Amino acid sequence: MRCVTAPVIGVLALQGDVREHLTALTDVGAQARPVRRAAELDAVDGLVIPGGESTTISKLVDIFELREPIDKRIAAGLPVYGSCAGMIMLAQEVLDGRPDQRGFDGITMTVRRNAFGRQVDSFEAPVEITGIDGGPLHAVFIRAPWVERVGAGVEVLGTVTEGPAAGRVVAVRQGNLLATSFHPELTRDLRLHRYFVDLVRT
Amino acid sequence: MSETTSPNPDAGPVVGTARVKRGMAEMLKGGVIMDVVTPEQAKIAEDAGAVAVMALERVPADIRAQGGVSRMSDPDMIDGIINAVSIPVMAKARIGHFVEAQILQALGVDYVDESEVLTPADYANHIDKWAFTVPFVCGATNLGEALRRITEGAAMIRSKGEAGTGDVSNATTHMRKIRQEIRRLQTLPTDELFVAAKELQAPYELVKEVAESGKLPVVLFTAGGIATPADAAMMMQLGAEGVFVGSGIFKAGNPAQRAAAIVKATTFHDDPDVLAKVSRGLGEAMVGINVDDIPVPHRLADRGW
Numbered sequence: 237m238r239c240v241t242a243p244v245i246g247v248l249a250l251q252g253d254v255r256e257h258l259t260a261l262t263d264v265g266a267q268a269r270p271v272r273r274a275a276e277l278d279a280v281d282g283l284v285i286p287g288g289e290s291t292t293i294s295k296l297v298d299i300f301e302l303r304e305p306i307d308k309r310i311a312a313g314l315p316v317y318g319s320c321a322g323m324i325m326l327a328q329e330v331l332d333g334r335p336d337q338r339g340f341d342g343i344t345m346t347v348r349r350n351a352f353g354r355q356v357d358s359f360e361a362p363v364e365i366t367g368i369d370g371g372p373l374h375a376v377f378i379r380a381p382w383v384e385r386v387g388a389g390v391e392v393l394g395t396v397t398e399g400p401a402a403g404r405v406v407a408v409r410q411g412n413l414l415a416t417s418f419h420p421e422l423t424r425d426l427r428l429h430r431y432f433v434d435l436v437r438t
Numbered sequence: 439m440s441e442t443t444s445p446n447p448d449a450g451p452v453v454g455t456a457r458v459k460r461g462m463a464e465m466l467k468g469g470v471i472m473d474v475v476t477p478e479q480a481k482i483a484e485d486a487g488a489v490a491v492m493a494l495e496r497v498p499a500d501i502r503a504q505g506g507v508s509r510m511s512d513p514d515m516i517d518g519i520i521n522a523v524s525i526p527v528m529a530k531a532r533i534g535h536f537v538e539a540q541i542l543q544a545l546g547v548d549y550v551d552e553s554e555v556l557t558p559a560d561y562a563n564h565i566d567k568w569a570f571t572v573p574f575v576c577g578a579t580n581l582g583e584a585l586r587r588i589t590e591g592a593a594m595i596r597s598k599g600e601a602g603t604g605d606v607s608n609a610t611t612h613m614r615k616i617r618q619e620i621r622r623l624q625t626l627p628t629d630e631l632f633v634a635a636k637e638l639q640a641p642y643e644l645v646k647e648v649a650e651s652g653k654l655p656v657v658l659f660t661a662g663g664i665a666t667p668a669d670a671a672m673m674m675q676l677g678a679e680g681v682f683v684g685s686g687i688f689k690a691g692n693p694a695q696r697a698a699a700i701v702k703a704t705t706f707h708d709d710p711d712v713l714a715k716v717s718r719g720l721g722e723a724m725v726g727i728n729v730d731d732i733p734v735p736h737r738l739a740d741r742g743w
Binding site: 252288291299354356361376 | 450451452453454455457458461462464465466467468469484487488489490524525526543546547548549571572573701702705706
């Protein structure tokens with residue numbers, strides 16, 4: 237039986253790798269559920285924005301009238317974690333996106349979409365994350381964005397350490413908002429999801 | 439997801455792994471991939487909310503109508519499409535035509551579809567897809583075919599359906615068949631899995647993995663004959679993880695509106711109220727052809743094995 241105090245964490249389920257996040261969140265003890273409607277958003281203590289196609293997710297957020305409710309919850313302190321497309325959706329400014337593409341009123345940062353290149357440039361590499369013990373995370377980058385600039389109050393948690401993109405910022409946190417360029421949900425390493433669930437609990 | 443092909447986690451950056459290839463398809467889930475033959479069509483698809491576009495020289499309905507040998511698109515056209523949109527661009531290569539695939543990889547396409555819609559280049563062998571950095575999607579009509587393609591390195595599977603018809607019945611058959619065969623594997627004791635592998639003409643390890651997980655180790659989309667929001671939603675309810683739409687959009691009366699409606703129907707595939715709303719006022723769907731009216735030698739789903 238689930239512990240009654242397990243936080244309820246929604247995964248924005250308009251498009252993308254929703255199932256992988258639901259599985260990872262469940263495995264670290266959260267009550268995970270998909271969120272596609274404003275009413276479903278009301279019931280969550282935290283929200284994950286999955287990997288996917290950010291232009292599509294941005295469009296669907298508007299069409300199905302989720303932008304305002306999510307912005308309101310973020311303003312009220314809702315913990316939100318975004319991976320890849322989710323990072324783009326949490327950025328206040330997006331480079332190389334569509335002109336009509338809009339994220340939530342989220343992290344004070346500028347991200348560059350598809351910054352590492354096209355799919356043939358997608359890669360796996362170890363990334364050290366501040367606040368996560370036990371060695372580097374095995375990070376999977378798929379047509380991934382990177383963080384170009386961060387504003388005041390944004391903590392850089394991780395950067396690429398090797399290869400042509402060494403030094404690029406790929407994990408950040410601002411208060412209750414967390415974002416990574418990569419996809420921990422595609423690996424069996426649950427530390428980042430545990431970190432987020434702990435953030436929701438506190 | 440296969441762990442055996444993943445690199446040493448302590449090594450530096452590695453490209454072209456099974457995980458990044460299969461992972462790319464995971465990111466397309468719940469989305470619609472649309473066939474386009476020009477940069478203008480690609481823009482319409484992106485505006486409508488497509489998660490990717492598939493570049494080809496003629497949509498299947500035209501290939502069917504015009505006949506002749508159908509090949510990979512002109513590289514200029516593919517470049518034009520890549521430059522026109524920011525979403526992923528896929529492109530089709532002929533079955534077994536590994537040089538078309540090499541060219542597509544060099545052009546920077548994000549996924550190659552080794553497709554029965556084009557005229558096969560090799561009637562014995564499919565492409566060795568492990569040899570590429572770019573990932574591949576392949577069609578399948580049943581589980582054995584899907585597993586053989588995965589064995590050859592496919593990182594995503596789609597039902598074949600009968601492309602260019604606007605008749606969804608074959609896609610339905612293929613989706614049901616694949617799911618049914620997976621469910622059957624789940625009921626078999628270990629000793630019978632060896633025979634199942636023989637019957638499926640697929641490696642035992644892969645068959646065992648599917649029996650244990652109850653799903654393919656790669657993403658399963660649907661394709662072939664999808665022409666309406668209701669078609670897309672039905673395929674999603676039958677277990678597809680996303681939708682390819684070929685001729686169904688640009689052979690219809692109002693492509694932009696229909697494309698957007700299919701995107702919405704795919705996301706809310708299980709909500710009839712939303713489906714009713716998005717199905718209104720779309721104008722004329724593609725006229726279509728009944729699969730039964732197509733002579734057997736002209737059926738595309740029978741290409742590949």
